[in-house]
Amino acid sequence: MATLWIFILTGAVIAFFWFSRQFAESAKQHAERQAERLQVQLLSVACQKRRLGILRSGKPGIKSQFMFEFSSDGETVYQGSLYLENSHLLKSDIPPHRIS
Template sequence: MATLWLFIIIGVIIALFWTSRQAAEAAKGHAQHQAQKLQVQLISVACEKRRLGILRNGKPGIKSQFTFEFSSDGESVYQGTLHLENSRLIKADIPPHRIA
């Protein structure tokens, strides 16, 4: 019985790790899309918050908040925020920035 619980715990840990990696890859793709749309240079993407929760569709999943840095003129750096549920983009907060 203890072996069964060990396998279940290991399976849950692997599933959480896999889902969080998928969310990170999706955030990078969403940040690149936002940078192309705004015609700015993407500098970096980083995870700020990650937690388990009930998503908008009623299922359990991972809610994440990612910060991405971008530059519009090569000198200034701005930070935008992406809110994801699993790998789905819910909201993107883009600060006002100079247009080169």
């Protein structure tokens, strides 16, 4: 019976890692779209928070917050935030920035 629990736990950890990678790729795509829409240069995307929770749809899933850095003039760096539920973008916070 203990072996079964070890397999279940190992499978859960692998699944969490696999889904986390998918959501990170999704966040990168969302950040690229935001940068393209704002006509700025995307510099980096990083995960700030990730947790299991109940999504707005009522189903269990992973809630994530990603930070992305961008530059509008090549000298100044700004940080925006993306809030995702699984791979769906809920909202984005983009700070005021210089338009070149």
